[in-house]
Amino acid sequence: LPPPRLEYGKGNGGRQIILTPKDGAWNSTEFKFFESASCESFGFVSFLPPHKASMLQEFCLQIVRTCRSTGIEMPDSPKFYEQARKNDTVEMVLKRIADKYDRDGIKCDLVFVALFSSEQYAQVKSCGDITFGLVTQCILPKTISDVAIKKNYSTMLNIAMKINMKIGGINTKLLDDE
Incomplete structure (x- = not known):
């Protein structure tokens, strides 16, 4: 079977971008x-040691830039940061955040959670989501x-794709066969 053609939004020239994967991958710059x-607002929770805060700030900066480059509207910085x-x-921690939302009438479309270890993932998804x-x-x-350090564009783009889907976007559309 030939690979499907993927339709994205308009590129810098204003034309619709259509990509065809080769060997299961495609260059999507x-x-x-x-x-x-x-994303009208987002928050950030860190389970990492406090001395990692500057690295988390750089992470936010890079992710916001990447999201914006793919068309996601996003503010410059998080609405809140919870250490x-x-x-x-x-x-x-997640209960404190949820209570604060309710008490202060805060709307937050997304919460980044910096995990100390992968064992926390299931707890975050169960409690948070x-x-x-x-x-x-x-x-x-x-x-x-x-x-934040290596500036790995593939990683940033993968995160942006996950974010777009989670907050209601559509990353790509399969084109009909001709």
Whole structure:
């Protein structure tokens, strides 16, 4: 079977971008998503040690730039930053955030969660996404490093694709066979 052709949004020249994967991969620089979502506000939770804060700021900067380059509307910085304390559980931190949303009438489209370890992932998804109704994007230390230090565009683009889907966008559309 020939690979499907993928339709994205308009490129820099204003023309619709159509890509055909080769060997299961495709080069996807300088394109917009088929339908880019809008993220009016986002938050950030860190379970990493406090001295990692500057690396997390750089991560945010790079992800916001990448999201905007693909058409996602996104503010410059998070609406809130929550540093987990030493004895905090995932549930305690996410409950504090959910309570603050309710109390202050805050609307937040996405919460980045910097995990200390992959074991926290299931807890974040259970408590955040299911119990408290938060749309979360978990990130591990290696991913943070790939974005903030190594500036790995593939990693940034993969995160942007996940974000776009989570907040209601459509990354690409399969073109009908001719």
